[in-house]
Amino acid sequence: MHSFENPIYVTRPTMPPLEEYQEMMTRLWETRWLTNNGAFHQELEARLCDYLDVEHLSLFCNATIALIVALQNFRITTGEVITTPFTFAATPHVLYWNGIQPVFCDIDPKTFNMDPARIEQLITPQTRAILPVHVYGTPCDIDAIQGIANRHGLTVIYDAAHTFGVRYHGKSLCSYGDASVLSFHATKLFSTGEGGALVTPSRACRERVDFLKNFGYADEETVIGPGINGKMNEFQAAFGLLQLKRIQAEIDHRREIDRIYRENLAGIPGITIPVEALHTQRNFAYFPILVDQTKYGISRDELHTRLRDKNVYARKYFHPLCSHYPCYAALPSANPQNLPVAERIAQQILCLPIYGTLDLSTVERISQFLGFFQKSSL
Ligand SMILES: Cc1ncc(COP(=O)(O)O)c(C=O)c1O
Structure with missing residues (x-):
């Protein structure tokens, strides 16, 4: 591809x-x-x-x-x-x-x-x-x-x-x-x-x-x-x-991107899309996914690199955790043992491209990359 x-x-x-x-x-x-x-x-x-x-x-x-x-x-x-x-x-x-x-x-x-x-x-x-x-x-x-x-x-x-x-x-x-x-x-x-x-x-x-x-x-x-x-x-x-x-048009276009990603990525083993919050009118500011290496075949970091090789700059928001910064790492509350969920999520999270001028065909292609990487890792 x-x-x-x-x-x-x-x-x-x-x-x-x-x-x-x-x-x-x-x-x-x-x-x-x-x-x-x-x-x-x-x-x-x-x-x-x-x-x-x-x-x-x-x-x-x-x-x-x-x-x-x-x-x-x-x-x-x-x-x-x-x-x-x-x-x-x-x-x-x-x-x-x-x-x-x-x-x-x-x-x-x-x-x-x-x-x-x-x-x-x-x-x-x-x-x-x-x-x-x-x-x-x-x-x-x-x-x-x-x-x-x-x-x-x-x-x-x-x-x-x-x-x-x-x-x-x-x-x-x-x-x-x-x-x-x-x-x-x-x-x-x-x-x-x-x-x-x-x-x-x-x-x-x-x-x-x-x-x-x-x-x-x-x-x-x-x-x-x-x-x-x-x-x-x-x-x-x-x-x-x-x-x-123009904010409504921006949100409407992002809603469409969100829908396409959700449809395309739902069946890929090892990719989790966060559930939509209840009682919430969303703004579609971000599209985060979780990558479970044991099911997806490659790690989040490897997926991030492979997307970069395809010229797609997904971002690991928020990795590293703030508790890992040298200025905070010595705080008792920053001990990774106290933050097991945050530690895991920071290893698995990846935010995919989403913005008002992003072509829907590009969203389809990025989704295909994600499916392709999983299949090719089998
Ligand atoms: C969660 C969060 N808090 C604070 C900020 C800081 O905002 P600003 O860049 O406008 O100072 C950002 C991003 O920039 C953010 O993502």
Whole structure:
């Protein structure tokens, strides 16, 4: 079977028509209002509140700074926070940057999210909060996590980087918990190149966050505290406004890709496709599979290499586990014996290409490769 002529990456941003962006830039050249809550920024915040069905949202330069500010907002700057090792580096790093020790909790083998049954045994007098991640946009066990938080007086901040547009029990997934952070990085379903948003539960909280992301300035002469520069600029906000106009088409195309992969891969021995979450309107941000070497014939790593040989750049999100990074590996909670499910999933996971401009015929061919590698390994 022939390789692809051009590389097929795991994702690619769908670009809006250049003329539309140029037209917005013409306006920017006239106003010269490039950042600090400009017109595009204000409009994007309003439109996102509408689209995501949330009341209070603050735009950021990226999700990492938004997570740091979320923790600062709740004054979580000492002690421990329970989080997952099966995530992108930013999740534990924001804890470290706030002077907090991450405590890694094992994950559920079906959802790949933090396993609530394992949280309570990790709580100590130093525990301040829980920082779960809705990995791949799949909702965490929100009720169980909230129950634990209520019983122990803990704050829940969701890393909702993957959840743009996901609804759970009829509500926006990013409206649960004490706060949620979305990422608009170039690899995300909805993108502003770099960018993110913090969804807050109240107007007062959102106002404080707005001050914190602007060096703590409440007005020209009042600094309420040690803030940071987390602002989104007008170039990003303009791009976001154009992306939002086409988001439904993006999701619809990805739904079709998801359907084709599911149909084609279902019968391949050793390939497991995660079950679709209940009560959830999905966003199809990722297409993860698990590779069981004993049944598939080759390992996940070998499959990854063979796909690369065909010019297909699938990604091992999230391998290695964050608990394996040298900066965290010595923590007691990072001991692999405490994280058996996360260890196994990190060895088996592979995310296949999915994005709004990916040809359906390419999806068919990638599926054929996966079947072919299994048969040829017999
Ligand atoms: C789970 C998760 N959290 C946080 C981030 C950080 O987002 P950003 O790149 O917008 O800072 C990402 C991805 O980039 C992510 O995948």
